[in-house]
Amino acid sequence: MTEPTSRPLKALDYMPWIGPNSQEKKEQAVHQQQLSVDYDCTFGELCYVSPLAIVLPDKLLMGDRSYIAGGAIVRSARLIMGSDCSLNSYSILSGDITMGNGVRIASHASIYGFNHGYESIDIPIFQQPLTTKGIIIGDDVWIGANAVILDGVKIGSHSIVAAGAIVTKDIPAYSIVGGNPARIIRSRK
Numbered sequence: 001m002t003e004p005t006s007r008p009l010k011a012l013d014y015m016p017w018i019g020p021n022s023q024e025k026k027e028q029a030v031h032q033q034q035l036s037v038d039y040d041c042t043f044g045e046l047c048y049v050s051p052l053a054i055v056l057p058d059k060l061l062m063g064d065r066s067y068i069a070g071g072a073i074v075r076s077a078r079l080i081m082g083s084d085c086s087l088n089s090y091s092i093l094s095g096d097i098t099m100g101n102g103v104r105i106a107s108h109a110s111i112y113g114f115n116h117g118y119e120s121i122d123i124p125i126f127q128q129p130l131t132t133k134g135i136i137i138g139d140d141v142w143i144g145a146n147a148v149i150l151d152g153v154k155i156g157s158h159s160i161v162a163a164g165a166i167v168t169k170d171i172p173a174y175s176i177v178g179g180n181p182a183r184i185i186r187s188r189k
Helices: 022-038
Strands: 040-043 054-056 059-062 073-081 092-099 110-113 135-137 175-178 183-187
Touching (some): 022 040
Parallel strands (some): 073 092
Antiparallel strands (some): 175 183
16 A cells, blocks of 8 residues: 655645646656556556545556546545546545546545445344445546445436435436435436
8 A cells, every 4th residue: 555645735636637747747657556566456548646545446447537636535446437537535436336438526425336235133234245236437427526326326428416416226318416315307418
């Protein structure tokens, strides 16, 4: 596991879209190399993983120009990101998650591609096996701040998940959803 750096904070740590300078590109290459030594990671061209993010994946595959901002947490995850995806500060991703291209995850969103077993009342929940159905997010999806997406959900391409929405069921393509539980507000077509 790579240790957090003790260097001064940089805007790039929390806003990777501003682009690194040549020294920061070299530092990023070293950081990605270390992540690949510690974990099963593959990085596309021009990816950025903030040294201030907590990245503890089972598997991480990042497409070209994708980034993980400082404060984001990727743990116990099999995370596949397409190209041009972003995990903003303080988003949390865990479990089996697959994203298409152009997926934007806002700050404080939580995406959980697993669940705790609870079938037996004779065994404490923490001792029961986890289940994993996985989450699939299509292309060109925007997931708003504080949204929660639960295991087994498929989000259709070109959809928007409103801030604070709790997504428990599949979302068709081109949908705008919001609420708890999330419901279709309207179509983008």
